[in-house]
Amino acid sequence: MPYFDAASSLPLHPVARQALLAALDEGWADPARLHREGRRARLLLDAAREAAAEAVGCRPDELVFTPSGTRSLHTGVAGALAGRRRAGRALVVSAVEHSAVLHAAEAHEAGGGTVVRVPVDRTGRVDAAAFGAALRGSGSPEGGTALACLQSANHEVGTEQPVEEVAGICAEAGVPLLVDAAQSLAWGPVPGRWSLLAASAHKWGGPGGVGLLAVRKGVRFAPPAPVDERESGRSPGFADLPAIVAAAASLRAVRAEADAEAARLRTLVDRVRAQVPALVPDVEVVGDPVRRLPHVVTFSCLYVDGEALLHALDRAGFSVSSGSSCTSSTLIPSHVLRAMGVLSEGNVRVSLPPGTAESDVDAFLAVLPEAVREVRAQLRAPAGADGESGGEGGAAAGGEAGGPEAADLGREAALTVDSRGKRCPIPVIELAKVIDRVPVGGTVLLLADDEAARLDVPAWCEMRGHEYLGAHGHAYRVRRSA
Amino acid sequence: MPYFDAASSLPLHPVARQALLAALDEGWADPARLHREGRRARLLLDAAREAAAEAVGCRPDELVFTPSGTRSLHTGVAGALAGRRRAGRALVVSAVEHSAVLHAAEAHEAGGGTVVRVPVDRTGRVDAAAFGAALRGSGSPEGGTALACLQSANHEVGTEQPVEEVAGICAEAGVPLLVDAAQSLAWGPVPGRWSLLAASAHKWGGPGGVGLLAVRKGVRFAPPAPVDERESGRSPGFADLPAIVAAAASLRAVRAEADAEAARLRTLVDRVRAQVPALVPDVEVVGDPVRRLPHVVTFSCLYVDGEALLHALDRAGFSVSSGSSCTSSTLIPSHVLRAMGVLSEGNVRVSLPPGTAESDVDAFLAVLPEAVREVRAQLRAPAGADGESGGEGGAAAGGEAGGPEAADLGREAALTVDSRGKRCPIPVIELAKVIDRVPVGGTVLLLADDEAARLDVPAWCEMRGHEYLGAHGHAYRVRRSA
Numbered sequence: 001m002p003y004f005d006a007a008s009s010l011p012l013h014p015v016a017r018q019a020l021l022a023a024l025d026e027g028w029a030d031p032a033r034l035h036r037e038g039r040r041a042r043l044l045l046d047a048a049r050e051a052a053a054e055a056v057g058c059r060p061d062e063l064v065f066t067p068s069g070t071r072s073l074h075t076g077v078a079g080a081l082a083g084r085r086r087a088g089r090a091l092v093v094s095a096v097e098h099s100a101v102l103h104a105a106e107a108h109e110a111g112g113g114t115v116v117r118v119p120v121d122r123t124g125r126v127d128a129a130a131f132g133a134a135l136r137g138s139g140s141p142e143g144g145t146a147l148a149c150l151q152s153a154n155h156e157v158g159t160e161q162p163v164e165e166v167a168g169i170c171a172e173a174g175v176p177l178l179v180d181a182a183q184s185l186a187w188g189p190v191p192g193r194w195s196l197l198a199a200s201a202h203k204w205g206g207p208g209g210v211g212l213l214a215v216r217k218g219v220r221f222a223p224p225a226p227v228d229e230r231e232s233g234r235s236p237g238f239a240d241l242p243a244i245v246a247a248a249a250s251l252r253a254v255r256a257e258a259d260a261e262a263a264r265l266r267t268l269v270d271r272v273r274a275q276v277p278a279l280v281p282d283v284e285v286v287g288d289p290v291r292r293l294p295h296v297v298t299f300s301c302l303y304v305d306g307e308a309l310l311h312a313l314d315r316a317g318f319s320v321s322s323g324s325s326c327t328s329s330t331l332i333p334s335h336v337l338r339a340m341g342v343l344s345e346g347n348v349r350v351s352l353p354p355g356t357a358e359s360d361v362d363a364f365l366a367v368l369p370e371a372v373r374e375v376r377a378q379l380r381a382p383a384g385a386d387g388e389s390g391g392e393g394g395a396a397a398g399g400e401a402g403g404p405e406a407a408d409l410g411r412e413a414a415l416t417v418d419s420r421g422k423r424c425p426i427p428v429i430e431l432a433k434v435i436d437r438v439p440v441g442g443t444v445l446l447l448a449d450d451e452a453a454r455l456d457v458p459a460w461c462e463m464r465g466h467e468y469l470g471a472h473g474h475a476y477r478v479r480r481s482a
Numbered sequence: 483m484p485y486f487d488a489a490s491s492l493p494l495h496p497v498a499r500q501a502l503l504a505a506l507d508e509g510w511a512d513p514a515r516l517h518r519e520g521r522r523a524r525l526l527l528d529a530a531r532e533a534a535a536e537a538v539g540c541r542p543d544e545l546v547f548t549p550s551g552t553r554s555l556h557t558g559v560a561g562a563l564a565g566r567r568r569a570g571r572a573l574v575v576s577a578v579e580h581s582a583v584l585h586a587a588e589a590h591e592a593g594g595g596t597v598v599r600v601p602v603d604r605t606g607r608v609d610a611a612a613f614g615a616a617l618r619g620s621g622s623p624e625g626g627t628a629l630a631c632l633q634s635a636n637h638e639v640g641t642e643q644p645v646e647e648v649a650g651i652c653a654e655a656g657v658p659l660l661v662d663a664a665q666s667l668a669w670g671p672v673p674g675r676w677s678l679l680a681a682s683a684h685k686w687g688g689p690g691g692v693g694l695l696a697v698r699k700g701v702r703f704a705p706p707a708p709v710d711e712r713e714s715g716r717s718p719g720f721a722d723l724p725a726i727v728a729a730a731a732s733l734r735a736v737r738a739e740a741d742a743e744a745a746r747l748r749t750l751v752d753r754v755r756a757q758v759p760a761l762v763p764d765v766e767v768v769g770d771p772v773r774r775l776p777h778v779v780t781f782s783c784l785y786v787d788g789e790a791l792l793h794a795l796d797r798a799g800f801s802v803s804s805g806s807s808c809t810s811s812t813l814i815p816s817h818v819l820r821a822m823g824v825l826s827e828g829n830v831r832v833s834l835p836p837g838t839a840e841s842d843v844d845a846f847l848a849v850l851p852e853a854v855r856e857v858r859a860q861l862r863a864p865a866g867a868d869g870e871s872g873g874e875g876g877a878a879a880g881g882e883a884g885g886p887e888a889a890d891l892g893r894e895a896a897l898t899v900d901s902r903g904k905r906c907p908i909p910v911i912e913l914a915k916v917i918d919r920v921p922v923g924g925t926v927l928l929l930a931d932d933e934a935a936r937l938d939v940p941a942w943c944e945m946r947g948h949e950y951l952g953a954h955g956h957a958y959r960v961r962r963s964a
């Protein structure tokens with residue numbers, strides 16, 4: 001049963017399992033104790049730190065183990081901001097950082113700090129020059145930029161960020177750069193003059209519950225209280241030492257095969273990127289086609305409910321993930337897709353674990369078109385790119401819509417569709433069903449209060465060649481072009 | 483090789499190991515994901531939560547897993563204080579709480595809150611009425627008491643606290659009580675109307691890296707930011723699910739044998755408590771003799787360097803721990819011994835793991851006297867209770883000591899000993915060597931800048947029947963009585 005959600009978590013690498021089992025007998029005691037069991041545990045911990053530091057490209061005394069990549073990011077952001085408080089209270093982050101960075105940024109704002117979110121282009125990539133300008137331009141009345149954060153590669157769409165270039169810009173500006181390397185560390189060290197780095201072991205086949213946090217010597221760092229004497233005062237509490245040993249061992253193991261496996265997976269991902277739009281009508285493949293993680297490909301399918309598609313693929317034996325709003329507890333599309341401005345409905349992330357067989361990828365490509373067709377049929381979606389209008393019109397309705405916010409836009413609209421109270425992708429489906437009812441040049445007013453519409457209505461317009469005239473509150477105006 | 487440091491950490495319980503291995507194959511995926519691997523992980527997590535909650539005596543939705551007992555305490559204290567901010571900003575703790583609670587209290591003080599530390603008696607026990615008075619008396623200008631913390635039993639000396647009684651007092655006062663149950667949860671649930679509870683799996687043979695935090699429904703709780711959607715927003719980051727499964731399984735397993743094993747270990751500890759003072763001269767056994775953990779016994783040996791004794795016992799094959807200053811990175815005696823006001827030099831904690839053989843305890847009792855004798859001989863300590871004066875006088879010196887702080891006390895002293903710059907237990911040894919040189923009723927002035935002297939000089943006086951006249955800065959005055 002192919003598991004294609006490697007970017008979320010990987011099964012334990014055989015080397016990790018072996019190391020874990022070997023460390024269970026010697027790694028249970030407190031490494032801070034003076035007795036022989038403590039000393040044995042300390043030796044294991046020291047060896048794990050050496051191995052992990054070598055893979056990260058830092059000194060062992062610059063690296064601590066934390067309970068997760070999330071905790072590494074929380075501590076790294078808070079500690080660097082506190083250590084640099086005199087330099088200023090501004091934090092610069094990309095708009096597509098992992099939620100752990102964005103949550104830490106929100107906490108900083110709640111504490112009176114400022115946060116600058118650098119936008120990305122449609123591929124999900126920040127512009128290094130724009131990032132540098134944000135560093136310099138974010139000076140608040142209390143001073144300048146205390147910290148910048150940039151991921152090495154995006155976790156949802158695989159796009160690599162210009163980390164080396166940004167690290168150089170940060171170094172010149174005297175601002176420390178924290179790199180979230182969670183998605184890329186398995187493939188190689190992060191290049192450039194970064195100051196802090198965070199990563200997570202279960203992304204490379206290590207156990208859950210182990211994060212890495214590297215803080216270069218010379219970087220001012222004041223970890224958030226309370227602390228204790230463990231891990232240089234940067235990660236309190238008794239850690240799971242066998243898990244740490246396993247994490248370090250598996251990082252070495254995946255690195256040994258990284259180049260060959262990256263090349264192999266890149267070919268498979270290229271096949272998915274090329275084949276999906278050929279096999280499935282109305283699909284947008286998102287993320288940078290070249291500067292990307294070797295194992296991740298993400299696409300969105302028009303007129304598709306992401307959760308339903310996930311379940312259809314799950315029934316067919318394929319485990320993937322989605323950034324669609326319907327798969328989120330908050331019912332809003334992933335912040336990454338929003339920042340990129342791409343279609344969010346029917347979103348699927350395929351992330352291939354090391355060792356994925358070519359035949360499994362081909363099997364996925366064989367199954368996907370029918371799965372999408374099935375979901376579209378259930379939703380009575382219009383037919384695909386061939387232009388046939390599907391279904392029998394559904395809930396589309398002519399006439400003037402109520403609600404004061406619609407009044408301005410509604411005056412000019414030839415047709416109004418009220419999709420309020422309906423969830424993604426229904427509003428876009430209802431829009432698609434009526435667009436042919438207005439003459440070319442005529443407009444449709446779509447009323448939709450699902451947050452996903454904000455992303456998906458303009459994306460639909462671009463994909464279908466209609467003109468997106470803008471939104472006013474929950475009212476979207478579209479001009480028929482084709 | 484007997485390991486007698488169970489209160490620090492235990493080897494993995496066979497049931498924990500079995501559960502861990504079984505969960506490795508199914509517990510690696512993200513339990514928040516919709517695919518089958520995620521659902522399987524979620525099932526494991528739910529089952530572990532049910533089992534742990536039953537052992538704690540709370541509802542599953544009141545219990546979250548954290549990365550350690552320390553993190554449970556940090557989050558528990560901060561979350562309850564923030565949730566009750568309107569009620570007041572005072573925090574009441576016992577003086578002998580685990581350092582994780584005291585560190586959280588210090589962070590609260592640093593943030594402008596107040597902390598009331600309730601003292602303990604010479605056995606390490608708080609008085610419930612005094613604790614209640616502190617609850618009511620701690621109202622600051624900003625309001626009353628937000629939270630109280632009391633451990634179920636002390637981690638260094640084994641003394642049980644009157645948790646049930648204090649919980650009742652707290653409930654009546656409308657103040658939530660957080661119980662640190664790290665040392666006792668293996669032996670049974672914490673009785674009484676507590677509001678929050680923290681514990682740590684590696685204390686009962688579960689893996690490191692797993693803490694429990696229970697927050698009763700109705701308790702106001704605002705976890706410190708940043709948070710995420712995991713564990714009810716109370717413990718961010720991807721956890722080590724197989725470790726959680728193993729933690730829950732081993733808690734059930736140790737509970738099944740708890741009563742029988744407690745009775746057995748209690749007998750062995752009674753033997754140590756009775757035998758050590760009979761076999762080793764000048765020993766103080768500390769902690770409550772009856773209301774205590776079944777497996778912990780702690781004693782301090784006059785004229786002994788705790789670290790040297792630990793190493794001597796280690797060479798003899800016994801792993802114990804110590805609260806002596808010389809075994810601490812900060813070179814101050816444990817805060818527990820300080821709060822109790824007992825001898826801190828030559829401190830040894832023996833904590834027996836489940837299954838400890840009677841013969842191992844007897845072997846320890848056979849080895850201990852020679853180990854102590856050896857360390858005392860190396861330190862040229864005076865001989866024991868038989869009254870012979872040992873060594874040849876060592877560094878003891880008559881005459882007036884320099885330093886302005888000594889001037890006042892020094893005027894009356896018949897003899898001054900300058901032990902400044904010397905570490906525990908040397909100052910007390912030097913004091914013991916000269917006491918016979920002054921006539922009965924005469925005084926000795928001891929100059930000692932080692933923090934341990936503050937505890938050990940009065941303790942020595944009490945043990946040897948001399949009169950402790952008090953300290954002024956680093957100058958201690960003692961009157962010869964015998």
